[in-house]
Amino acid sequence: MKTQVAIIGAGPAGMLLSEILHQHGIDSVVLEKHSRAYVLDRIRAGVLEQGTVDLLRQYGLGQRMDQEGHVHDGMKIVWAGRETFFIDVKKHLNKQFMAYGQTNIQEDLYLAGDRRAAKVLMEVDNLQLMNLTSAHPHVTFTHQGESMRLECDYIAGCDGFHGVSRQSIPQELRQEFEKEYPFGWLGILSETPPLDDIVYANHPRGFALASMRSPTLSRYYIQVPIGTDIQEWPDDRFWSEIKSRFPKEMADAMVTGPSIEKSIAPLRSYVCETMRHGQLFLAGDAAHIVPPTGAKGLNLAVSDVFYLSRALSAFYSQGTTALLDAYSATALRRVWSSVRTSWYLTNLLHRFPGGSDFDQRAQENELDYLKSSHHAQAALAEQYAGLPL
Numbered sequence: 001m002k003t004q005v006a007i008i009g010a011g012p013a014g015m016l017l018s019e020i021l022h023q024h025g026i027d028s029v030v031l032e033k034h035s036r037a038y039v040l041d042r043i044r045a046g047v048l049e050q051g052t053v054d055l056l057r058q059y060g061l062g063q064r065m066d067q068e069g070h071v072h073d074g075m076k077i078v079w080a081g082r083e084t085f086f087i088d089v090k091k092h093l094n095k096q097f098m099a100y101g102q103t104n105i106q107e108d109l110y111l112a113g114d115r116r117a118a119k120v121l122m123e124v125d126n127l128q129l130m131n132l133t134s135a136h137p138h139v140t141f142t143h144q145g146e147s148m149r150l151e152c153d154y155i156a157g158c159d160g161f162h163g164v165s166r167q168s169i170p171q172e173l174r175q176e177f178e179k180e181y182p183f184g185w186l187g188i189l190s191e192t193p194p195l196d197d198i199v200y201a202n203h204p205r206g207f208a209l210a211s212m213r214s215p216t217l218s219r220y221y222i223q224v225p226i227g228t229d230i231q232e233w234p235d236d237r238f239w240s241e242i243k244s245r246f247p248k249e250m251a252d253a254m255v256t257g258p259s260i261e262k263s264i265a266p267l268r269s270y271v272c273e274t275m276r277h278g279q280l281f282l283a284g285d286a287a288h289i290v291p292p293t294g295a296k297g298l299n300l301a302v303s304d305v306f307y308l309s310r311a312l313s314a315f316y317s318q319g320t321t322a323l324l325d326a327y328s329a330t331a332l333r334r335v336w337s338s339v340r341t342s343w344y345l346t347n348l349l350h351r352f353p354g355g356s357d358f359d360q361r362a363q364e365n366e367l368d369y370l371k372s373s374h375h376a377q378a379a380l381a382e383q384y385a386g387l388p389l
């Protein structure tokens with residue numbers, strides 16, 4: 001097989017890149033390890049920056065999002081179970097953001113792909129990237145028991161944190177920056193009406209978050225120690241724990257019900273520099289991971305795809321490689337600002353096991369400052385809303 005751009009991974013980054021390239025007249029083939037049902041079953045991100053929303057609309061992917069998504073002007077922070085304040089993104093930046101699930105975006109992208117008969121091969125195995133530093137790289141893999149070879153001009157590594165693309169960059173050419181946190185998020189999805197706002201809680205018992213997917217679907221998370229066994233968290237225990245971490249009026253407003261999904265995600269910050277090796281370009285979680293506290297992961301995947309698609313379009317329409325050459329540095333600048341914001345919010349909102357009394361007072365003072373300072377709120381609002389592309 002032959003194509004212009006081989007895309008590894010049919011997650012949001014890979015499928016969005018394929019869609020945008022198609023609309024710019026560039027041919028691609030997407031190779032995905034798992035089945036479509038498996039990819040669509042993953043419950044992940046829920047908050048889209050305005051830049052993400054605008055880009056999806058620009059490429060005709062915003063119809064269902066505009067019908068079903070929930071627009072927010074800001075988010076709430078509560079701490080110590082009592083103090084509450086609103087980070088008003090609309091007031092400070094005249095921007096909004098959208099609660100709309102990654103699962104829905106993934107469905108929208110697959111349906112858009114079906115309409116244009118996109119070349120997406122699911123359940124490929126043994127994928128290897130070859131000749132990355134020559135002008136003619138190729139990908140080998142097996143599909144339905146058959147060995148295949150895909151020739152291309154460029155390869156986009158959109159295969160997530162555990163994919164093969166990043167590992168195909170020689171170790172000595174990669175610089176890795178990593179931070180692991182000593183806790184994870186236990187999340188549940190329940191068919192109950194959510195609270196009106198997205199609310200982040202810092203509580204002596206640990207962090208908690210109230211979010212949503214639709215007027216009838218809620219998403220809640222609590223901080224749990226690393227290594228927690230999900231079997232120890234039946235729904236009743238989850239509900240009583242999360243209620244204990246919110247002020248009484250919010251806890252009373254939470255409508256409980258059986259969970260329809262429950263999972264634990266570890267928290268980690270990770271950046272790979274460079275995001276390019278020869279003809280291979282990394283995008284999304286393949287190149288970086290942020291803890292979910294800033295709701296940045298999916299939005300970063302989208303901004304990488306924006307820069308990469310723009311660079312590939314410039315190459316195929318004008319023959320210039322300047323934007324491709326600048327891709328890694330351009331993307332990384334935005335990546336680091338989201339990595340920093342996510343790290344900052346993680347530190348601000350979680351309880352760290354073994355943290356000293358000094359750390360605790362400093363955290364409380366930071367929250368107090370944020371609560372009382374217009375300037376601090378404006379700065380956080382700007383970061384939460386997302387920097388311009």
Ligand code: RFL
Pocket residue numbers: 008009010011012013014031032033034039043044045046047048102124127158159160161162163164185187265283284285286292294295296297298299300301
């Ligand atoms: P994905 O979604 O991991 O997709 C990668 C795809 O590549 C496939 N793959 C391979 N394919 C072929 N060959 C191989 N060898 C392969 N290895 C892997 C995989 O099967 C998969 O289909 O990466 P992508 O596209 O970069 O998208 C990134 C986002 O999924 C991720 O950043 C977000 O979900 C992070 N995230 C959030 N981001 C936000 O912007 N806002 C949020 O509110 C938000 N909340 C979250 C989150 C992530 C969470 N978890 C579970 C980690 C909440 C949680 C709990």
Ligand code: PHB
Pocket residue numbers: 044045046047198211212219292293294295296
């Ligand atoms: C979500 O709705 O899943 C969500 C919202 C905000 C975050 C992380 C996840 O910061």
